[in-house]
Amino acid sequence: MATITMNNQQLEVTNEMTILEAAKAHNINIPTLCHYPDLAINSDCRICVVEIEGKRMLPTSCSTPVQDGMVIYTNSPRVLQARKTITELMLSSHDANCTACTRNMRCELQTLSKNLGIDINRFEPTYKDLPIDDNNPSLVRNMNRCIKCGRCVDVCKTVQGVHVLERMGRSNEMMIAPAFNQSLNNLICTYCGQCANVCPVGAIMEKDDTDLVWENLHNPKKRTLVQVAPAVRVAIGESFHSLDDTVPIGKLVSALKHLGFDEVYDTNFTADLTIMEEGNELIYRIQNDDVLPMMTSCCPGWINYVEQHHSDILKHISSCKSPQQMFGALAKNYYKEQENLNKEDIFVVSIMPCTAKKYEAKREEFTDQYDNPDVDVVLTTRELEKMFRQMGVDFDQLDNRDFDEPFGMTSGAAQLFGASGGVMEAALRTVTEVLSGKPLKSLDFSAVRGMDGIKEASFNLKGQEIKVAVSHSLSNAEQLIQGIKDGTSPYTFIEIMACPGGCIGGGGQPYGTDSASRLKRMETTYRVDLEKDIRKSHDNPAIKTLYDNYLQKPLSELSHHLLHTRYYPR
Amino acid sequence: MLEKRILTQRFNKYDGLSIRQYIDLDGFKALEKAFSMSSQQIIEEIKLSQLTGRGGAGFPTYIKMQAMLNETRDKYLVCNADEGEPGHFKDRHLIEKDPYQLIEGMVISAYAVGANKGYIYVRGEYNNAIQQLEKTIKIATTKGYLGNHICDSDFSFELVVRRGAGAYVCGEEFALMESIEGKPGRTRVKPPFPTEKGIFDYPTLINNVETFCNLPTIIEHGGEHYSTIGSNHAKGTKLICLSGNVKHKGLYEVPYGTSINDVISELGGGTANDIPIQMVQIGGACGPIIPPRLLNMDIDNEAFEIFDAKMGAGAIIVIDENYDLFEIVLRNMQFFLHESCGKCAPCREGHIQIVKLLQKFVNYQATHKDYVSLQSLAEVIHTTTLCGLGQTSPTSVISTMTYFKEAYDKRINQQNKE
């Protein structure tokens, strides 16, 4: 233990703490900017400087360990002057056209300058008119707004292990950019959007597709369908005060109807369908000595990564489309036939926690020969939030409504798709029962739950020992991939999600996503599952009906045509 | 005699290539002696000598060595020969005129701290020095002073030359190590310090060329004897790079405690054409600019604390009255604007603004408000930046605002009159 004095207050702290941690532990607020809960300390912004008695320099509290007897001032005149000056400097190099920025009122730089009381900038503007990188379907980079905090570099490098972004050049021309300042679409970017999620300002953002949605909602010729991913409902409540601590499924459906959607459907329905197809594919692979381990295919960030970096293991990837694309295929075929519509009359929107889903929807495989995509537009959780604000949705005034049929009835297993380990658990519930022919005693596969980077489980399937593995964050996937490449992988089935925690931590989720909020969303996910009457995909009667009336059986010819796909080295 | 030649004693006495001649000039005696001593004994002698780093920061060398000794993992040695600070050329001379002295100093240090691999990171423009080092390392290796089983002992040490790519900030120890690792030259967050986590995250002792060159003489004659040379606060000799408006520019070796005035007038022969000295900048672009009335101060780290700066690596740049103070300061700050690595906000965005403000002074357009902005900006860059570049870059602004305040006032008033 060490005794320090902070703002004339004596504090007992542990020796390993930084000054910032010590302050936090005692409710003393030191402003920060580049600091982000789960990322490395890079102390680039210098906003968190403090004064230490007897020292001329003002060290950054995020990187300076406490020492016994230290006398610290977090708000001395020198400190305040320094913070203000540094913020003015950052503002001078930043295109601060706030009212024309998506981050307006939700921008960390704006909040900081407001809190520091900056009302005039003494320095001349120095930002340049840099070109905007927006020629990919998922992300927009506007480097005129970048404050070079380095968060995106760190998340891409250390959390994702993809190494797209780097600091380039030096001095005030230093830029955060992909190699040779190329645009993202020329590169190995997976479009996972983790960079956009951690960016404190509006410098990296999802491509905004809300206008296109509004346009179609108001086009009387269009039948508008929307599907909502499992991870969205456990997160969007964080953005609306009146939704605190609820899982606002009923209100979410209401609000979407309010926006003008004709049909509000549940991606969980096609998650159940995915389990039927993928589970049976796994059984087929096991029984026919086909390529194992099989790997999941529902995460487009992961698919991009594996196509770009590890095309030699593509045959391990399940041929199942993701739930989003299965929904699109059903909408533009089954639903079209049922309703006697033309494809062009149907406009399919997905609400996803994910920016890579925008890219996925644009893939050639998911577009017909007349350029009609199965899913027309993908919106992130944040874009939906924006539309709700644009519309002035008042959640207090909304009633609870159910998802529309026929794609509204879902199992608890489907909800698990939102969390890392969820696809695995949902599949295990179905595969073990189908293979053993006996009902499961316990539905909880707790070994594949939780936040460990790599989770393993083994269980007995008709006398055969089967091993499975789950990983999230692409940097963790690498170990499992290497095992496959050198032939040492002991697994039968592997689930991989690109984002930390799985889709609940997706790149399109509300700003400020960190390990604490991911954990909370994960807990909610398991609660939703527990509260469901039906908790196994193969028990979902609506799924049974779909097979009886249309698809016939899992892996049927029609299923193959509509619900399965292929991957290509890139 | 003002000069005291210890590190430069062999300069021009041999061609800087012949190892035979180096040995004839008492070379490698210290190394042989070191091999008869324990690590701790060697570090004890360095402690007694009170040797401090000659690369600019003036940190006691033995403390870094002792920290290395406490580490049990693989260890590295790095010699900082980046010498990018304007006004410096001492390390180039030390390498070109007596490379074996540096090699000997490095082998002694490596032996003492238990490092088996070392790098010499040389400023990219120093072609001759690089070639000479490569040749002499090869020769020393064949003669058994480098490589496996040095002087038939159990100790092995491999030495590799790395060429810098021209960035000034790569002289900063962490940026330098990043550069050796093949990454862009940007510093790291401290702590941990190099002795805990240096090159490739292994414990690393990084010293300046001149620091290493002091080791042979300390070991040969003992730390106590060494500590009799110099002033009360600083021991040994210092290489001085004298340049600017003096008659005899060049490299001089003087004991610590010699006055700056004596160096300029006696060794440098005073200003060329006897135009009065306007100011002197000490330590290069990052050093303080002081008026003639302060020149009787000693070359001594402690004495420089009044400038809130260090003595630096030994440059003395004399500027006579023909020059405009503001143009000199502006040129300094343009240098740092160009050289900032861009990592931390105050340095990255601050230098462009300092340059803009100084341009106003140069162009007789500055107001009192500009003066206040300049002052607070210099203060903030100095106190809040991540590495020594930003921490020292505004020294010329801060020192001229202290010692030449009337020049600033006059410039502002001239603007008002126009």
Ligand SMILES: Cc1cc2nc3c(=O)[nH]c(=O)nc-3n(C[C@H](O)[C@H](O)[C@H](O)COP(=O)(O)O)c2cc1C
């Ligand atoms: C911007 C910057 C440039 C530096 N350049 C050099 C250099 O060229 N040579 C050098 O020896 N030290 C340089 N240093 C100091 C080194 O960081 C480090 O303190 C030194 O190598 C330690 O060696 P010493 O203890 O022998 O002085 C520089 C420091 C900074 C901040």
Ligand code: SF4
């Ligand atoms: S989207 Fe993902 S992979 Fe692409 S730059 Fe951002 S963090 Fe890296």
Ligand code: SF4
């Ligand atoms: S793009 Fe955003 S996260 Fe990345 S450095 Fe710039 S401001 Fe920070």
Ligand code: SF4
């Ligand atoms: S002070 Fe300047 S050179 Fe040093 S880390 Fe900061 S930006 Fe880079």
